[in-house]
Amino acid sequence: MRYRLPAATAAVIAAASLGVSAAAATPVFAATKTPTELIVGLRSASTVATTVRKLDADPDVTVLSSDASAELSAVTVAVPAADRADAVATLKADPNVAYVETNAVAKADAVTPDDTLFSRQWGLTTAKAPAAWDVTTGDSVVVAVVDTGVNEVSEIAGRVLPGYDFVNDDSGPSDDAGHGTAVATVAAAAANNGSGMVGVCWECRILPVKVLGADGTGTYDNIAKGIMYAADNGADVINLSLGGAESSQLLDSAVQYAYAHNVVVVASAGNDGKVTRTYPAASIPAIAVAGSTQTDTKYSWTNYNSPADPWVDLAAPGSNIAQAAGGGNFTMFEGTSSSAPLVAGAAALVLSAEPDATADQVRDALENSADGVGTWVARGRLDIAGAVQRISATPDLAISDITVSPASPARGKILVTPTVASAAGPVKSVRMVVTPPNGRTVAFSAAKAPWSMSYNSAGVTGAVGIAITATDTAGNTTTATTVLNVDNTAPSAAATIPSFVTGTTAIALDNPADDLAQMDVYVKNVKVGSVTSAPWTYDWDTSGLSGTMAVKVVVTDLAGNTAGTTKNVGVDNAGPKLTWSSPTVVAKTALRGTVDIKAAATDTAGVASVEVLDAEGNVLGTDTTTPYVIPVDGSAFNGSSTLTLRGTDKLGQITTIDRTLVFDNTAPVVGDVTASAVRGAITITPDVTDETGLKTVKMALTLPSGKVVTVSGAATAPYAARWTSTGITGDVSAAVTATDYAGNATTTTSTFRVDNTAPSAVWTLPTAYVKGTVAIALTNPADDIATMDLLVKGKPVAQITSAPWSIDWDTTGLAGAYAVAVRTTDTAGNTLTVSKTVNVDYAGPRVTVSTIKFAASAGTQIKVAVTDPAGVESLELLDATGQSLATSTTSPYTLAVDTSAMSKGAVTWTLKATDKLGNVSTTTKAFTIS
Template sequence: MRYRTLTVAAALTAASLSGVSPAAAAEATSTVTIGLNPGTTAAEAVQALDDAPGVRVLDSEPATELGAVTVTVTGDAAGALAGDPGVAYVEKTPVARIMLTPNDPLQSQQWGNRLVKAPAAWEVTTGSADVTVAVLDTGVNPVSELAGRVLPGYDFVNDDADPSDDHGHGTAAASVVAAAGDNGSGFSGLCWTCRILPVKVMNGSGEGGHDDIAQGIVYAVDHGADVINMSLGGPAGSQILADAVAYAAAHGVLVIASAGNDGVSTPNYPAAYPSAVAVAGSTETDARYSWSNHGAWVDVAAPGTNAAQSKDGSYVWFSGTSSAGPVVAGVAALVRSANPQATAAQVRAAIESTADPAGSYVATGRVDADGAVRAVKVTDVTAPTIAWSSPAVSGTPRRGRITVTATAADTSGVATVELLRAGKVIGADTAAPWSLSFDSAGLNGTQTLTLRATDRAGNTRTANRALLVDNAAPTIATIKSTVVRKRNVTIAPAVRDNLGVQQVKAVVTNGAKKVTLTSTTSPWTLKWTAPRAATYPVTVTVTDRAGNTRTLTTKVKSPR
């Protein structure tokens, strides 16, 4: 069924052109559905709503067969229609989304992602570039699945700023955390857009001292990590390592550590420190892999075999608690993406409280990405802020491709900023700094443009601006030339432009030489003294205030 759209925003457009206040030009909008009682038409309901004080209807879509009309409004639609005998109900219109199935070739084999309900979690968030996971390991190479998201890091083994992976373990762990999903290649990590901070604390043989690991933890905390993954450990603890894990906790950074692959219940460090989340390896049936360490000191389990990318870019299957830990780190990054205000303690609580039962080998259960993400998801009903940065409001006309910049902000994050004209989207940007452009070809006169910001919860706010657009070239009707004594020539083109001429230029050709004459004020007369009696080609170019030009070629004659 095709529905007709009724546009009833004329009042808004008129107000924009007449110079509305900044507050009125940036109002929160909402979409609601109005159920109609028998005998009431959609048009009547829309008109009643638009007539209500403090409410403006921006557009409407009637669903006649269902006895309803969906409207986008500013103001309180429910309050305005309360008690209206023609209205059966008023409800905020929920948004449904397609069920996300990544198109990565290995996705069908990634039983671990399905087991932890990652696809359902991705319906809420696929991650955020504002979330950083530090991988303390053998280093991380910027392989294809992590392209553009590996930050500068540090190598505490060789004491330099090159944390390249000379083993492969660290790159594999990082790819389990954050391999790009739905990009048509390889496999899907957990947090598709989060960033990786590489911190090399183990050498090419896969070994590292507690002193380097402790320094790596402090470095990660001080360089903006939200989550630290450590797929490393051993049966011995140390004061320096315990202090470093405590340092991370005190600074609001969640530490994820692998429980170890010895198949024993003996505590492994740093996983066994209370501030760390210890991770065991689980099978497709939520049983414990025989090689996974276990016991009450192990907090959660996660799939112990996952697709990964090695240091040379090849795709491998990565097994062990070294693979399970990054799954939990990726889930933690998704949780932080869903609620940037969540503390490390809240992220941990969300992971542990929503874990699915997995058996006595682990304290809580097997991690549930969807449950953890939804446990902290914020019900956001506050619209983002949106404001124009450029072009500034002025009488200067613009032409051709016009670039618009904006500022937008929201506590849960701005998803998109769109540019609209006459209700249609003509430009969009999905990341700050917000810059949009459109081709104004064919447009002339005052054009009302709308910036619309949408946050991650679907709330929107708009801001309008009227811009003067001029894509019409000026005219040159005639070019008159007069000659006074001593070969003094006056060139006087008859020029015109609706928004004003900025400059008239004449180029006189005298053999191999050219003489350029300009005028920037009316009357547009150009004076020149001919070197001798002759006929000279002249090209006159007129430029208007928007930069449009018109050119006409003629000849002037200078007699003896």
């Protein structure tokens, strides 16, 4: 929403802080005032030197010079303008001093500027400016024009200070609308330059502050920033020829800021012809100015007071000559925008006449010297000369102080006590008019000292204007004003208090008000801490606490108003209650692949997450909702692995559980199958290994016949199985399947030989009778024979383990029949034993001469009976010399001896019998040859 402003100036409501940009905050000018000269009346002329030395000894006062007038018992002293108040106080306390007054400047009566347009400037004459010029013409007082900017035209040349442009946010506040330049020239155009116009304050300096754009409008926040900028950068008076229809705490705060810095604020009342308030003119303590005609009536377009709301303070001529922004040209400038700079210029002349005057004293001088024009303004029409005279005169009646209790910001019942003194007679009465923000004034009176009056501010919040008017018995009156910040509104107590907390928790206010003084935190109605400054945050240490706590936050503002908010807070300094549901750790179990880890978790603050981490702290999986099932890829694990189940509640509290699980993602290794034997009961042992152990080992045996037989291995290493192979010979295929506890399985096939057939064991002896070393040999032995054993009478006497399969049996010393056995054993352990009875014969044959027959023709025939169990090989007859006479090899054994040539007579011959074993027996026999 936009509003028209006085003399084509407007303001737009906008929320903003009172701060200005960094560039704008840099002071660009500090007003410099000339030294103050004081005339000191002495009770004795001889005390001049003593009085001056005593004044100079005051650490707060510097005496620049002194000039004594012995005949008048007075001395004139010069002190810096800033030291004036201290100097006056020191001098008045000196018993040698009779009076102290300002060394005023007098000029020729009826100062008449020679400017060509002055004769047409009826407003200056009506407001009695010429008489004020007899006293002062400005003396470098700084007037801030917060407007559309100011161009340095001829009438104010050399007196425009550097300023700031809040519209474009730069340091060049040029005037692109002409309004601000017109305002500046009405207030401070030069005089006695032979041409042009005359301003109220000839020597004033102008501080330009641009807050309105080329269309004459601007936002409240920029206006507020401009007011603060002017107050911070040397302004003594601020002129606001602008306004809007809506009230604004922002503008009120800015005007109060300037007032707190002792700056006089003058604002135009508006050109709507209504009694409706405009702002910032209606802001306390701005001086609101209406427009008056040459006959002291109100213009039809000016805003004015109603009997119920006397918010307009002064009237001032509303039609004045002003210089155009382009320079050279002059125009009639009408409206309250033209009236306000007359009052601003007058305020500057008052300050020039009394540099130490406060903003309240300047206002008092302007308002209490005004000429009455009716009730349409509160104080009357501006009298510039009267205001200058009032500020320069020593008042007979003065309000030196206004004490307010409680001090600003205040609330409830407020006691106001003014300090009033009168030199003309006793004080008769004191009247107080209180103007709250709603504008409905309330009046109070006091008839006797200490002039205290009580105002009940219940229900009021904002800037409250207090005007104290004192009247003495001589009829003198004086008024002093002050502004009190009243606050009866409870502060905002909204605080961020979490529902559940742990450890040290910040309890903070949400958007705290600027006027907060203290924040108190209570737990179970016990105060645990306070905060007295921003940021409004209290760190609540909940260590050692648990359960539900009633937390109350109470805030107190600067006025003492309080408000509180309470919340039940769950204190949780423990992690979730966590249970590892599955998989559980069971002996002879293992896991493989993706494993679902199931958990249960509960927490009063709520469970944020349940996670599974590996031994290095890496997160393997997360679940945030119940039931908590976290799939974990276990393919990367083998053997015993420690996993951590971590539960985190919504406060960040953690509980962990460690579990060691056995993972096996590698199938068992099955190598060769070994058999403990190749026949009979065989122990079959597979070469099986696994990192986590085997659950089962099974073997499927395929027999040479094709039949399949299943056997199970032992549950523990070496996983051997027993199998009876009776009756089976040939290659057996063994398919071994090993399954570990994780379910991984491997099958490997091996072949081994089974032999349950006895070996071939044919052997021979030369005869049934033997002697000496006899070779016992196998005939056509089988290839798989491993050993050959010789047993005599059941006792082993020899063994061989390799071909040729023959054993030499030494029969030396033996005789008779022997049971001889040959036992052959093949590589499988099969045996075959063959037995024979063998006679050992070391005796020669038995020889008996049966007959001797002599035949003449054939000699002698000797028949011999020869027997031997091993068989007779030969019978031989030997003579005495050992020569063979005859031999017989077959039975009947007959020996034919040719004796014809032999000598007759007795001879001894020997019968030599040899059996088939080579045994020899001899028999000597006497024969007679006839």
